[in-house]
Amino acid sequence: MTLKPPLRVALAQTVGTLPREPGLAYEPKFDGHRMVIFREGDGVVLQARSGRIVTAAFPDLAAAARALPDGTVLDGEVVVWREGRIDFAAVQGRAAATPGRAPGLAARLPASYAAFDVLASGGADLRPRRYAVRRERLVELLADVGPPIQPVPMTTDPELAATWYETLPGIGVEGLVVKRLDQPYKAGTRAWRKLRHTDTRDAVVVGFTGSRRRPASLVLVLPDDDTPVVSSPLPPALRARAGAALAALPQGEQGTAMAVGLGEVPYRSVPPELRAEVATGTTRHTVTTVLRLKDEDQREKDEGRREENGDKDRA
Structure with missing residues (x-):
C-alpha cells in the first residue's frame, strides 16, 4: 500500500524523568517544525503535522528530497540553524512563506531535515515493523543522500542519552524522545515519551x-x-x-x-x-x-x- 498525504503522525507523552528500562532507544528532540516527506514518481510532497501541504514553502528541501528513492516516506523535524543553534522563529517564518517569498528565504535561511523515522520504503508500508527495523532502514536510505537530509542521532545507552540531555540545550535541543525498540509506528497516538528540560x-x-x-x-x-x-x-x-x-x-x-x-x-x-x-x-x-x-x-x-x-x- 502506497502511503499518501495527509498522514497522521505518531506523538509523544511528557515524562518527568529519564526512562531507563531495557529495550529503549533515545533521540535528541529538536525544536523545529514537524514534517513528513513523500517521494513518489517524479515528485515530492512535504506535509506539516496538521496535514497542511507545505512543499512550496520549502523549495530547498523539496529539491533535496528528490535524491530519495521512489516510494520513500520519512517523518522528521525541519530546523533552521543560525549562529550555531536552532532558530524556531526562523523555521516558522519559512513555513509561513508565500510561494513568491519562499526561494529568497531558502537562500537566506536554508533548512535542514532531521529524519527520525521511515514510514515507507519502495512503496511498502513500514509502520507495522519494529522501530529497530525501521531505524536500520532509515540509516541505509540516507547513507548516500547527505545534508540537508540526515537521520537524527540515536543511542540505546541511557548514560549517553543523559549526557545529551545535559549538554545539547545550548544548541536548541529541548530534550529527548524515547521509543521502544520493539514498537510499531502508532499514528495519532502518544506511544513515544518525551523528556524536556522545563515546562x-x-x-x-x-x-x-x-x-x-x-x-x-x-x-x-x-x-x-x-x-x-x-x-x-x-x-x-x-x-x-x-x-x-x-x-x-x-x-x-x-x-x-x-x-x-x-x-x-x-x-x-x-x-x-x-x-x-x-x-x-x-x-x-x-x-x-x-x-x-x-x-x-x-x-x-x-x-x-x-x-x-x-x-x-x-x-
Whole structure:
C-alpha cells in the first residue's frame, strides 16, 4: 500500500524523568517544525503535522528530497540553524512563506531535515515493523543522500542519552524522545515519551485577539506543531507590552484558531517575528499561558549592553 498525504503522525507523552528500562532507544528532540516527506514518481510532497501541504514553502528541501528513492516516506523535524543553534522563529517564518517569498528565504535561511523515522520504503508500508527495523532502514536510505537530509542521532545507552540531555540545550535541543525498540509506528497516538528540560517552551506569535493596542490573547505556534492556538487571557501588564510589540508589525488577514473552552475564535494575523515564552500542558489543546515576550527581553539586554559600553567609553 502506497502511503499518501495527509498522514497522521505518531506523538509523544511528557515524562518527568529519564526512562531507563531495557529495550529503549533515545533521540535528541529538536525544536523545529514537524514534517513528513513523500517521494513518489517524479515528485515530492512535504506535509506539516496538521496535514497542511507545505512543499512550496520549502523549495530547498523539496529539491533535496528528490535524491530519495521512489516510494520513500520519512517523518522528521525541519530546523533552521543560525549562529550555531536552532532558530524556531526562523523555521516558522519559512513555513509561513508565500510561494513568491519562499526561494529568497531558502537562500537566506536554508533548512535542514532531521529524519527520525521511515514510514515507507519502495512503496511498502513500514509502520507495522519494529522501530529497530525501521531505524536500520532509515540509516541505509540516507547513507548516500547527505545534508540537508540526515537521520537524527540515536543511542540505546541511557548514560549517553543523559549526557545529551545535559549538554545539547545550548544548541536548541529541548530534550529527548524515547521509543521502544520493539514498537510499531502508532499514528495519532502518544506511544513515544518525551523528556524536556522545563515546562516552558518558546513559541512564535502569529496573531492576536481583541484590540491591537491591548490584545486579549496571543495566537501562537508551538514547536513540533503548525496549528495556531490561542493563549489564555493576558494579564494587564503583559497586554500593554504585547500591544507595544504588535504595533511594530504589519497587521495581516483574519483567521481562526482553537481557544480552550471556546472552540474556534477569530484573530488578526501578524508576521511570525515575535517570540514568547509559554507554559503548556501535555496534550494538544491544554491551556497555553504566555509568561513573557522574549524579543522584549532581548531588546532590554541589548540596550543594557549599549549603556554599559557607553559608560566604559566615558570612563
